[in-house]
Amino acid sequence: MQHIIDRFIKYITIDTQSDPENEAFPSTEKQWDLAKVLVEDLKNIGLHNVTLDDNCYIMATLPSNVAHKVPTIGFISHIDTSPDYSGTNVNPQIHKNYDGKDIVLNQEENIILSPDYFDDLLQYKGQTLITTDGSTLLGADDKAGITEIITAMEYLIQHPEINHGEIRIGFTPDEEVGKGAHLFDVDKFGAEWAYTMDGSQIGELEYENFNAAGAKVVITGKIVHPGYAKGKMINSMLIASEFIAALPKDEVPERTEGYEGFYHLHTLNGEVEKTELGYIIRDHDMELFNKRKAVFQKVADDLNSKLGKDLVHVEITDQYYNMKEKVVPVMHIVDIAEEAMKAVGVTPLIKAIRGGTDGSQLSYKGLPCPNIFAGGHNFHGRYEYVPAESMQKAVEVIVKIAEITATRELNK
Structure with a gap:
């Protein structure tokens, strides 16, 4: 040995x-x-x-x-x-x-x-x-x-x-x-x-x-002097926090096992004007996998609708099956x-x-x-x-x- x-x-x-x-x-x-x-x-x-x-x-x-x-x-x-x-x-x-x-x-x-x-x-x-x-x-x-x-x-x-x-x-x-x-x-x-x-x-x-996908979320904000920011500043980090909170909170790696899928936030880089989130999306069942990707995209669409602007952009790439x-x-x-x-x-x-x-x-x-x-x-x-x-x-x-x-x- x-x-x-x-x-x-x-x-x-x-x-x-x-x-x-x-x-x-x-x-x-x-x-x-x-x-x-x-x-x-x-x-x-x-x-x-x-x-x-x-x-x-x-x-x-x-x-x-x-x-x-x-x-x-x-x-x-x-x-x-x-x-x-x-x-x-x-x-x-x-x-x-x-x-x-x-x-x-x-x-x-x-x-x-x-x-x-x-x-x-x-x-x-x-x-x-x-x-x-x-x-x-x-x-x-x-x-x-x-x-x-x-x-x-x-x-x-x-x-x-x-x-x-x-x-x-x-x-x-x-x-x-x-x-x-x-x-x-x-x-x-x-x-x-x-x-x-x-x-x-x-x-x-x-x-x-797992069926696996990687997802990148890019959120665009707008920086102005905080003393004169009312109605002008758009803080991309706060929008990012809304995005994160909108996903199912228990469907993460640390709360799942066996055949349960998840969304995993593995990187976060942010400033007021721009925040990027890196996710992986996983599920053993192909139908559930596709539903997860749809839910992920819907969170972005709903946020953009709420904001009245297309500030949240999502790119999802399948990795393996x-x-x-x-x-x-x-x-x-x-x-x-x-x-x-x-x-x-x-x-x-x-x-x-x-x-x-x-x-x-x-x-x-x-x-x-x-x-x-x-x-x-x-x-x-x-x-x-x-x-x-x-x-x-x-x-x-x-x-x-x-x-x-x-x-x-x-x-x-």
């Missing part, structure tokens, strides 16, 4: 934070830093056809070691980390034999990872936890997935007695800003189906995700993953993703792609952590999926 820990730390200490404001591929130059390291590591463990294209997509092949025909399958993770929190100078902390008590991440600033607040910690008593030092995110999303895929391929190469078909590996940039699959070449990848290693806690197996529609017709790929988990002693937790992965977009591009746990918790912030044992189990699941796929075809 130390080998997995060392590899993971090597990757997370390379800053790969993506940038939602940059339309380039990749959106940050520093993603190339990890990409180049990964290319060398893939070559060093013995994978074939290792490529890094002009848009920072990595692909590689583990050739089949059986004589009979086996479907080519793939495993995919993303290089970038979230723009929501700093990924610079990640300083991981190793906590062996976790005792179930508070973990002090930063004593000076009193930053504590506590099971009183994050009760998932308690299921990992006695295990080795890797945490942040309280000043950055960790990067388990999704460098844990990258670590697991490479380690699993290395294990299969070192154990040729384990039967498997051809396996394709893909690492993508800019997943965290919704572009990870945009330029992914499905034909070049050449797999019949794939799995993203991008889930959270051990056992997660997901083939449903629920992969369920594309995976259900080939449910055997989920069954194989479930069987693999059970075979290595992991209890499958089959549930809908309250988010999205590259797999959702790839499924609509013709590559059905369920999502499997990578093991991390509390992504996108200073409280992120991952149990090393969960990463080890993820490696075992990947290996077993490859073996089961080859065995099923032989027994047909």
Whole structure:
């Protein structure tokens, strides 16, 4: 397991934070830093056809070691980390034999990872936890997935007695800003189906995700001297507060769960003359998703009607859709993953993703792609952590999926 820990730390200490404001591929130059390291590591463990294209997509092949025909399958993770929190100078902390008590991440600033607040910690008593030092995110999303895929391929190469078909590996940039699959070449990848290693806690197996849209609200005001403002000033920030208040107050991330959708205000920048709001809109059900977008637009229309001027402008852009529609017709790929988990002693937790992965977009591009746990918790912030044992189990699941796929075809 130390080998997995060392590899993971090597990757997370390379800053790969993506940038939602940059339309380039990749959106940050520093993603190339990890990409180049990964290319060398893939070559060093013995994978074939290792490529890094002009848009920072990595692909590689583990050739089949059986004589009979086996479907080519793939495993995919993303290089970038979230723009929501700093990924610079990640300083991981190793906590062996976790005792179930508070973990002090930063004593000076009193930053504590506590099971009183994050009760998932308690299921990992006695295990080795890797945490942040309280000043950055960790990067388990999704460098844990990258670590697991490479380690699993290395294990299969070192154990040729384990039967498997051809396996394709893909690492993508800019997943965290919704572009990870945009330029992914499905034909070049050449797999019949794939799995993203991008889930959270051990056992997660997901083939449903949100339908997703991003929304930008721009409100125009008018600034004049406040002493002479009556009937003249238009304060865009106050109009913005009306817009926010007009949306359903309980339909926000912190008050929803399961299949409940939400409106999430994630950025707010304002002055009297101009205020901009950044929202994401989410729902698993397509009909409800479309209704949410209509409600959002109606709030703007109603405000403009009330104001007697078109001061509130809304732009809504669909980002990705629920992969369920594309995976259900080939449910055997989920069954194989479930069987693999059970075979290595992991209890499958089959549930809908309250988010999205590259797999959702790839499924609509013709590559059905369920999502499997990578093991991390509390992504996108200073409280992120991952149990090393969960990463080890993820490696075992990947290996077993490859073996089961080859065995099923032989027994047909």
